[in-house]
Amino acid sequence: MATYLPKTGILSWLTTVDHKKIGILYGASAFFFLIFGGIEALLMRTQLILPNLELISAQTYNGLVTMHGTTMIFLFLMPLISAFFNFMIPLMIGAPDVAYPRMNALSFWVFLFGGLLLNYSFIAGQVPQVGWFAYANLTSKTYTPDHSVDFWILGIQIVGLASLISSINFFVTILNMRCKGMSLLKMPIFIWASMITQVLLFLSLPVITIALVMITADRTFGTGFFDPGLGGSVVMWQHLFWIFGHPEVYILILPAMGIVSEIIPVFSRKPLFGYPVMVYSVTAIGFLGFAVWAHHMFTTGLGPWASTFFSLATMMISVPTGMKIFNWISTLWGGQIRFTTAHLFAISFVAMFTIGGLSGIMHASPPIDYHQHDTYFVVAHFHYVLYGGAVMGLFGGIYYWFPKFFGRLLSERLGRWQFWLYMIGFNLTFFPMHFLGLQGMPRRNFTYAPDQGWEFWNIVSSIGAYITAVGALLFAFNVIYSLLRGQKSGPDPWDGRTLEWSLESPPPEYNFAAAPHVNQVDDWWHQKYVDGKKVSPPYQPTQPDSPPHLPNPSFWPLVLAIGVTLLATGFFFSTTGIYISGFGALVIIIAAYGWSYETP
Amino acid sequence: MPRSDISSHDKKLSPITKKYLIICVVLVILTLIEYFVFKIETIRDNPVIMYPFLGALSLVKLVLVVGSYMHLESEPRLLKFLFFGTAILTVVIFTILMLSSPLT
Amino acid sequence: MHPTEVVHHHKQTNTGVDDRKLGMWILIISECFLFGTLITNFLIHKKSVKPGTPGGIDVFDIEITTWSTFVLLMSSVAMVLALQACKNRALRPFQFWTFLVALGGLIFLGFQYYEFSHFLHNDFGFTTNLFASSFFLLTGCHGLHVLVGTLWLSTIGITSLIRGDRWFSPVSVEIAGLYWHFVDVVWIVIFTVVYLYIYL
Numbered sequence: 062m063a064t065y066l067p068k069t070g071i072l073s074w075l076t077t078v079d080h081k082k083i084g085i086l087y088g089a090s091a092f093f094f095l096i097f098g099g100i101e102a103l104l105m106r107t108q109l110i111l112p113n114l115e116l117i118s119a120q121t122y123n124g125l126v127t128m129h130g131t132t133m134i135f136l137f138l139m140p141l142i143s144a145f146f147n148f149m150i151p152l153m154i155g156a157p158d159v160a161y162p163r164m165n166a167l168s169f170w171v172f173l174f175g176g177l178l179l180n181y182s183f184i185a186g187q188v189p190q191v192g193w194f195a196y197a198n199l200t201s202k203t204y205t206p207d208h209s210v211d212f213w214i215l216g217i218q219i220v221g222l223a224s225l226i227s228s229i230n231f232f233v234t235i236l237n238m239r240c241k242g243m244s245l246l247k248m249p250i251f252i253w254a255s256m257i258t259q260v261l262l263f264l265s266l267p268v269i270t271i272a273l274v275m276i277t278a279d280r281t282f283g284t285g286f287f288d289p290g291l292g293g294s295v296v297m298w299q300h301l302f303w304i305f306g307h308p309e310v311y312i313l314i315l316p317a318m319g320i321v322s323e324i325i326p327v328f329s330r331k332p333l334f335g336y337p338v339m340v341y342s343v344t345a346i347g348f349l350g351f352a353v354w355a356h357h358m359f360t361t362g363l364g365p366w367a368s369t370f371f372s373l374a375t376m377m378i379s380v381p382t383g384m385k386i387f388n389w390i391s392t393l394w395g396g397q398i399r400f401t402t403a404h405l406f407a408i409s410f411v412a413m414f415t416i417g418g419l420s421g422i423m424h425a426s427p428p429i430d431y432h433q434h435d436t437y438f439v440v441a442h443f444h445y446v447l448y449g450g451a452v453m454g455l456f457g458g459i460y461y462w463f464p465k466f467f468g469r470l471l472s473e474r475l476g477r478w479q480f481w482l483y484m485i486g487f488n489l490t491f492f493p494m495h496f497l498g499l500q501g502m503p504r505r506n507f508t509y510a511p512d513q514g515w516e517f518w519n520i521v522s523s524i525g526a527y528i529t530a531v532g533a534l535l536f537a538f539n540v541i542y543s544l545l546r547g548q549k550s551g552p553d554p555w556d557g558r559t560l561e562w563s564l565e566s567p568p569p570e571y572n573f574a575a576a577p578h579v580n581q582v583d584d585w586w587h588q589k590y591v592d593g594k595k596v597s598p599p600y601q602p603t604q605p606d607s608p609p610h611l612p613n614p615s616f617w618p619l620v621l622a623i624g625v626t627l628l629a630t631g632f633f634f635s636t637t638g639i640y641i642s643g644f645g646a647l648v649i650i651i652a653a654y655g656w657s658y659e660t661p
Numbered sequence: 662m663p664r665s666d667i668s669s670h671d672k673k674l675s676p677i678t679k680k681y682l683i684i685c686v687v688l689v690i691l692t693l694i695e696y697f698v699f700k701i702e703t704i705r706d707n708p709v710i711m712y713p714f715l716g717a718l719s720l721v722k723l724v725l726v727v728g729s730y731m732h733l734e735s736e737p738r739l740l741k742f743l744f745f746g747t748a749i750l751t752v753v754i755f756t757i758l759m760l761s762s763p764l765t
Numbered sequence: 766m767h768p769t770e771v772v773h774h775h776k777q778t779n780t781g782v783d784d785r786k787l788g789m790w791i792l793i794i795s796e797c798f799l800f801g802t803l804i805t806n807f808l809i810h811k812k813s814v815k816p817g818t819p820g821g822i823d824v825f826d827i828e829i830t831t832w833s834t835f836v837l838l839m840s841s842v843a844m845v846l847a848l849q850a851c852k853n854r855a856l857r858p859f860q861f862w863t864f865l866v867a868l869g870g871l872i873f874l875g876f877q878y879y880e881f882s883h884f885l886h887n888d889f890g891f892t893t894n895l896f897a898s899s900f901f902l903l904t905g906c907h908g909l910h911v912l913v914g915t916l917w918l919s920t921i922g923i924t925s926l927i928r929g930d931r932w933f934s935p936v937s938v939e940i941a942g943l944y945w946h947f948v949d950v951v952w953i954v955i956f957t958v959v960y961l962y963i964y965l
Contacts, residue, residue: 160784229791236739237778237787263791264747267799271806275902282891284898286806292813292895296763301802304758351754355761367761654920678849685842692838696831699961706964719957723950730845731946732939737781740790747794751801762809 076614078162079570083169084148085466087140090173092537094136097180099533101129103526106490110523112511122507123190124209128180130193131213134313135220136176138447141455142316143172143224146231146255148466152561152568153249155240155577160233162612163656164226170622172223178626179216182209189213192505194306195276197287197298202280208633211280215629218273221266222625228262231255240560242579249559249582250339254319257347261308261315264351269305272298281632296361303354311350313447314414315343317454318385321407324461325389327557328404329396332583335388342381349378359427360434368427375425379418386415401555402476406457409484413449417442420495435505438498444491453483456536464554468566469547475539482532489525493518552600558586563601571609574602617656624648684725691718789940793947800951803903804958813895820896821963824889826880833876834956837911840869841949844918844942851938856930863922863938866945870915877908900959907955910948917941 077083105125108117117125147165151158159165182188187209191199200210235256239248248256275286276298285291287298326333333339355363355371363371389411398404420442424430433439456479463471498504502515509515553562560577561568563585581587589598624645631642674682695718704710728734733741778784814820847862881901884890891901921941925932 160788225795229788229795232791233784233788236780237782237784239779243779263795264750264798267795268802271799271802271902275806278891278898278902284892285895286898292810292815294763297806297809300758300762304754304802351750352757363761370757371761657920675849678846681842681845681849685838688838688842689835692831692834695957695961696827699827705961708965711962711965715957715961719953722953726841726946726950726953730841731943739780740782740787743794744790747797751797754798755801755805758805759808 073614075619076166076616078158078166078612078614078618080147080151080159080162080165081466081568081570083165084144084146086169087147087172088144090169090176091137091141091144094132094140094176094180095533098129098132098137099530101125101132103530105129106523106526108507109509109519111519112509112513112516114508117507119507120190121188123192123505124188126505127189127192127195127213128182131179131189131217132176133447134193134309135217136179138313138451138455139220139224140172140176142258142313143168143227145316145320145455145458145462146227149462149561150231150234150252150255151238151572152465152564153252153559154235154238154243155560155573155579156234156238157572157609158612159230160237161230163615163618163661164230166615167618167621168223168227168230170619171226171625172220174622174626175216175219175223178219178629179212182212182216185212187212194302195298196302197276197279197295198289200276200280200298201288202283211277211632214273214277214280215632218270219625219629221269221273224262225266225270228259228266232259232263235259240573240577240579242584246337246340247579247582247584249319250322250333250336250343251316251319253340254315254322254343257343258312258315261312261347261350265305265308265312268301272301272305275301277632296358299358299361300355303357304351306357307354308347308350310443310447311346313451315347317410317451317458318343320458320461321389321410321454322385323559324403324407324457325392326583327461327555328399328401328407329393330399330556331392331396332558332586333388334391334394335384336582338384339388342384345381346378349374349381353378356425356430359424359430372425372427376422379422379425382418386411386418401460402471402473402480403457403460403555405477405480406453406460409480410450410454410457413445413453413487417445417447417450420445433498435503436498437494437502437504440504441491441494441498444487444494448487448491453487456480456483461555462561463543464550465561465564465566465568467544467547468550469543470550470554471543471547472539475535475542479532479535479539482528482535486525486527486529486532489528490522491525493522497522553598556589558583560585563588563599565601565603569603571605571611574605577601612661613659615656615659615661617652617659621649621652621656624650624652680729684729688722688725691722694718783936785936785940786943789943793943796947796951800903800906800954803899803906804954807899807903807959810895810899813899815894818894818897819887819889820894821900821959824884824887825960825963826883827960829876829880830956830960833873833880834952836869836872836876837949837952840866840873841946843869844945848935848938848942851933852935854930854933856925859933859938860922860925863918863925867915867918867922870911870918870945873911874908874915877904877911903955903959907948907951910951914941914945914948918945 074082074086077086104117105122108114108122147159150156185208187207189195189205189209189212191205191210191213195210195213198204200214235248235252245253275284278284279286279288279293285293287293287295289295322333322339353371353375355367356375359368359371393408420438424433424439424442460471460476463469497515497518500513500515502509502513509519550566552565554566555562560579563577564572577584589595624647627645627648628642629645631638631640631645634641695715698711698715699705727744733744776784778787780787782790843862843865847859847866850856850859850862889897891898918941921938
C-alpha cells in the first residue's frame with residue numbers, strides 16, 4: 062500500500078515532514094522548472110538555426126541565456142539531486158528519516174518560493190540579462206537600472222539558503238543515523254558522494270551569500286565593492302562567484318557519479334570495482350574542487366603565478382576522476398550485463414562525462430583557454446559534463462529508483478526510446494559546438510553573420526534540440542502512464558545490492574519495521590546470496606515490532622518560507638520595501654518561535 | 662536535584678568551574694596585553710612584532726574558547742578534525758584569494 | 766512534558782554527538798567560510814581609503830573596542846557557567862548566568878551603536894569609501910549574529926522563568942552556547958585583524 066500518498070489531500074503535502082514525500086515534491090518541482098529551462102533552450106536554438114535571424118531580439122535572447130542557465134542549474138539539477146538525497150539517503154543507510162524533518166520541509170518551501178520569485182521576472186517583464194554568473198559591473202545600477210538583476214540576486218540567495226539548510230541536515234543524517242554495523246567505509250558510494258556534496262555545499266554557499274549581499278549593497282546603497290570608479294574591482298565578483306561556482310559544479314556531478322556507482326554494479330551483477338579508491342577519489346575531487354576556481358578567469362589577467370597554480374590544480378583533478386572512470390569500466394568488465402534503461406543511462410554517463418572531461422582538460426591550460434574562452438567550445442564542454450554527465454546519470458537514477466518511489470516500473474520500451482532520442486539529440490546538439498567554438502563562434506550572442514562558415518553545424522545543433530524535446534515528451538508520457546498502469550515492481554525488481562531493496566515499494570511511512578544490521582558493503586546482496594547460493598530474501602517485515610515514533614506534520618516550515626520570501630520581496634520596492642521586509646522578518650521570528658515550541 | 666559538587670551551601674567550586682574561571686582570567690590578561698601593546702606607539706605600526714605576536718595571542722584565545730568553552734577538547738576526533746580542518750581550509754583558500762586578487 | 770525533552774530521547778548516534786549539537790557545529794564550520802569571505806574582503810580593502818575621506822586610523826577608538834571585547838569575553842564565561850548550572854539543575858544560578866549572557870550581548874550591541882554613531886558623526890559611513898564599506902559589512906554581519914544570539918539567550922532565560930524546574934534542557938543550552946562562543950571567537954579575530962592591526 063502506498064502509505065505516503067496523500068490521505069487527507071493537499072494539506073498533508075503542505076505540512077509534510079516525511080523525507081519521501083518531500084523528495085517527491087522536489088522531483089516534481091524540478092521537472093516543472095525543467096519545462097521553463099527546456100523551452101528557453103528551444104527558443105535559443107531556434108533563433109540560432111540560421112544566421113542573422115531576428116525571431117528574438119538581442120535583449121530577449123540575453124534573458125533566455127541567463128534564465129536557461131540559472132534555471133537548469135538551480136531549479137532543475139539541484140532540486141532533482143535533492144529529490145534523490147531526500148528519498149534515498151535515509152533508505153540506504155537504514156534510517157527512519159532525516160536528522161531534522163521540519164528543516165527538511167523548510168528547505169523545500171524556501172527553494173520553491175525562490176524558484177517562483179526568479180521566474181516571476183517573466184511576469185514582471187524584467188528578466189535578468191546578465192548570464193547565469195552575473196558578472197560585474199553589468200549588474201551595477203548604472204548598467205542595469207531596472208529590477209531584473211534583483212530577481213536573479215534574490216532568487217539565488219533564497220535557493221542558496223534552502224540548499225545550505227538541507228546540506229547541514231543531510232550531513233548530520235549521514236554521520237549520525239546510519240544503521241548498526243554501517244561504518245563509513247561500508248556505506249554505499251552514493252552516500253559517500255552525497256556526504257562530500259553536502260560539505261561542498263555548506264562551505265561554498267556562504268561565499269556566494271556574501272557576494273550577493275555585496276552586489277545588493279552596491280545596487281541599493283551605492284557602495285563600490287564591484288565598481289572600479291569607487292575603488293572596487295569587477296574581477297572580485299568573479300573570484301567570489303567562482304569560489305562558490307566551481308564547487309557548485311562538483312555539487313552537480315558528484316551525486317550523479319554516486320548514482321552511476323550504484324547502478325552499474327547491479328546491472329553487471331558484480332561488486333563495484335575498487336571501493337576504497339572510489340571513496341578516496343570522491344573525497345579528493347571534493348577537496349581539490351575548492352582550489353581551482355580561477356580557471357574560469359584565465360582571461361582576466363591573473364598573472365603567470367596565479368594562472369600556473371590554478372592550471373596545475375585543475376589538471377590534478379583529472380587524476381581521481383580518471384580513476385573513477387576506470388573503476389566503472391572495470392566493474393562492467395566480465396560482468397553479466399543487463400541493458401536496462403537505467404543501465405543505458407549510467408553507461409552513457411561514463412562515456413559522455415569522459416568526453417566532457419577531455420574538453421575540460423584542454424581548457425585547463427591557460428594558453429589554450431585564451432582561444433576557447435567565451436566560445437561555443439566551453440558551451441560544449443559544460444553541456445557534456447552537466448547534461449551528458451549529470452542529467453544522464455540522474456535519469457538513470459530515475460529509471461532505477463522509480464519503482465522504489467512509486468511501486469511501479471517505468472516502461473522499458475518507452476525508456477529505451479527516450480534514451481536513444483536523448484543520446485542522439487544531445488550529441489547532435491553539443492558535439493558540433495566543439496567545432497563551432499574552435500572556429501571562433503562566440504557564446505551568448507543572439508545571432509551570427511552568414512559568412513563565417515558556421516551555418517551547417519548550427520542547423521545540426523538545433524535539430525538535435527528538437528529531437529531531445531521529443532524524447533522529453535516521451536519521458537513525461539512514460540511517467541504518467543507508468544504511475545497509472547505501470548507494472549508493479551515488488552520490493553526488489555532489479556536484484557539490487559543495497560538496503561532500500563529490502564523494503565516494500567513504496568516503503569511504509571516509518572521505513573524500516575526492523576532496524577537493519579549490516580556487516581559489509583552491499584550487505585543486502587550478501588543476505589540474498591549466501592556462499593554463492595541464492596536464499597529466500599529476508600525482506601523487511603510488514604509490521605514493525607514496536608509502534609514507530611513518527612514526527613508530526615507542521616505548517617511552520619511553510620510559514621517561515623513565506624517570511625523569507627517577503628523579506629526578499631521588500632528589496633523590489635524603494636519606499637514601501639522596508640515595511641515589506643520588516644513584515645517578512647516578523648513572520649520569520651514568529652514562525653521560529655512557533656516551531657521551537659510545538660511538539661515535533 | 663542540585664549536584665553535591667556545586668551545592669549552593671558548599672563554598673568550594675567544582676574543578677570544572679575553577680578551570681573555566683582560570684581560562685577567563687587568562688583571556689582577560691591576554692586582551693589587556695593586546696591593548697597595552699597597541700598603546701605603545703613605536704610598536705603598533707611595526708609589522709614584524711605586531712603580526713606574529715598579536716596573531717599568536719589571538720590564536721591562543723581562539724583555541725582556549727573553542728577547546729574549552731566549546732568543549733571541543735572532549736568531543737570525538739571527527740568533530741575536532743571537521744572544525745580544525747575547515748579552519749585550515751579557510752585560511753588556505755582565502756590566502757590563495759588574497760594572493761590572486763587584483764588589489765593586493 | 767516539555768517539547769525539547771520529548772524530541773531526542775538521548776538516541777544513539779554513530780558519532781556519539783547529539784544530532785542537534787552536531788548540526789550546530791556544522792553551522793559553525795559553514796560560518797567560518799562566511800566570516801572568512803568578509804574578513805578577506807576587509808583585508809583586500811584595508812588601504813582603500815579614498816583621499817579626503819576618513820579611514821580607520823582617524824575614527825577608531827581602541828578603548829571602546831577593548832571594552833566591547835571584554836564584555837563579550839565575560840558573556841562567554843557567563844555562558845559556560847550557565848551551561849554548568851543547567852547540567853546541575855541549579856535553577857537560580859542557571860537563570861542568573863543566562864540573563865547575564867543576554868545582558869552582555871546587549872551591552873556589546875550598545876557599544877557598537879555608540880561606536881557607529883561616532884563614526885557617522887565623523888563622516889565615516891557605509892558608502893564613504895571601500896575600507897568603510899568592508900568594515901561595516903564585516904562588523905554589521907557580526908553584530909547581526911550577536912543580535913540573534915541575544916534574542917536566543919533571552920528566550921531561553923524567559924522560558925526558564927516561566928517553566929521553572931520542569932525545564933532543564935542541557936542540549937538546547939549547549940547549542941545556544943556553541944553559537945554564542947563562536948560569535949565571540951569571530952570577534953576575537955575581528956578585534957585583532959581590524960582594530961589592532963589598523964596601523965599596519
